[in-house]
Amino acid sequence: MSTTAKYTVHLVKLLSGDVPQSISLLDWEYLIRIARDASVLPRMAYALDTDGDSLPEYARTHLISAKYHAKLLAQQVQFEATEFKRILTKFHHEDVYYLKGAAYTLSGCDAGIGRVFSDIDMLVSKGNLREIEARLSVYAWFSQPNDDYDDMYYRQWAHEIPPLKHSGRGTILDLHHNLVPIISGKAPEITDFTEGARSLACGARVLAPEAMILHSAVHLFYQEEYHHGFRDLSDLHLLFSEFGTQQTFWDALFILAQKTGFGLELALALRYTTSLFDTPVPSTVLQKSQVWLPSRPKLVVYDWVYKRVLQPHHKLCDVPGLTLANMMALVRGHWIKMPVHILLMHTAAKGYRNVLKWVAGKGVNKPDSAKNNAPPGP
């Protein structure tokens, strides 16, 4: 696509293991910074050969460092999964499904290799949610809402409860009971997604490939904020590539999308993975998905927005119109999730907080744990 920034093109190549011809050391610096900012640096490191001497020492240093990070993350999620098995009752644990990054990593699929995530996402049935939350609190998992408004927002309208944080290890857990906000009116019958789930070695489960991928697409196109859009699109590229070799997979995926009403999200995911990552998708599949795409004028707008916001957001790969595209994605993200009167209330509450922040500086918010590490020093 013509609006693709030069470094986005390079990054896509690197993520598939190809080193672009004649890139300078300074290009490497830029690419590593962009990849780190977009949370794909470890994924890039695993795609490239960091053991041999084909890469410049400068790049190897940062890629090797990123690999160590990813290994640690994978180990931590493995540890937490074992913990959850230990502390939840057998009945409740059989109702746990890992989602997104944790699921990719725990299930060992390609999208899990070098996948960066900052929290563990877990789906449980709504009926068990209260008991599971209570049980987890005994083991030092506590909820961390910013304020009463946030707590109310989560409890009443969202598809998840406020994030739980382990007070010893600092791990964050997002407990979901659905995949999209209940208030949106588009929340699916969750059993449609959990049908055919696969068991992991730890005893918990991950969704069947078609459900995992459809959720990935829904999650991406239900966002307001696309800072990790490129990484999430890269997830979808890897998932399609890995599971898409079987026609039965595509059949199951289309049936699920039709049944749950997420055809548009699937069609968009196919459209933008193939255009940016050149994902191997059978042409019949692509063609079949087009019935879900919006009418031509609307599609032009979608393309204009998503072909921008799904690129890395670093200033080094800025594309003309990105700011406006981000704003349009933000509006759409809210629009599809909330009825208008709720949206207005939400905007007012968030706006008030932003004004406070602008006046008094960031310190007014309760310190975010991830941003509160004291610098090492004497």
Place this chain on the structure above:
Amino acid sequence: MRLRDISASEAAARLIAGDINIDLGVAAFGVQSALPDVQRVFYQLYGDYELLDEASPADFRVAVQSPKSLRRWYKPQIHFLLDDFVPFLPLPRSQAYPVLEWGMNWCMASHMHKYLLLHGAVLEKDGKAIIFPAPPGSGKSTLTAYLAHTGWRLLSDEMTVINLETGLVHPFVRPICLKNNSIDLVKSWFPDVSISNIARDTNKGDVAHVKPPIASVDNIKQTVKVMAVVLPKYTPDVSLDIYSLTKADAFQALSDNAFNDFVLGADGFLALQRLVENTTAVEIHYNDLAEVLAFLNEGQFSA
């Protein structure tokens, strides 16, 4: 070209533009700041370091900036940035320079995992390095400043950098960070040494930075074999007591002071193990730096 080869005003202009890339041996840092006090102290302390040309990559692009909130005028604050990322909450404006130094350490500790990184000073004499791992309050930086001006080569004050493959220690020469009373002590011992102005009331108390000796900066790429590990413990009523440490205690002490051993996993464990096996470790309780110097110069670590 060294930083001092350009004028202070050119350095200031280039710091505003973020067009200063300084070679610290194990890493190159691109530095940006529009704050005049940061520019002044940076120019004072890093004058002897080599500037990299514009085609050279930086390992980290860091900045110290005023945040864009109205707090600019009311109890002003500053931010440290790595690229566009703000890793910590803002700090009071008066701490701008120390925050740059501490932020640079944070960059290493959280992103440079090609090495084992320990919280500790390193000094060398006759091709043999001693590591001084120590938590804050042990008197490590005062000891470091003293040794660095009495015949020992400074490799590092804050961060020990160990090569995972060779086990050798890499210099990471940086200004020495003095706290509280030790600022005046060092000034009285070494009146000719260049020391930054004092940042008051930081979370570590009053803080000033000592310019590293030029001989250290000139040998910034010269790795050294580690001979001993010395745990310093400033003890007001003891002139010098030396305790020999078992391998297990030495391992524990190094591990307690490691920044990234948990990230390195098994490789970190093995690097610590190798370090302990190939060195002698002692703990010293002291109040008399001259006696410590004499002991270290003698180099008799085992009974």
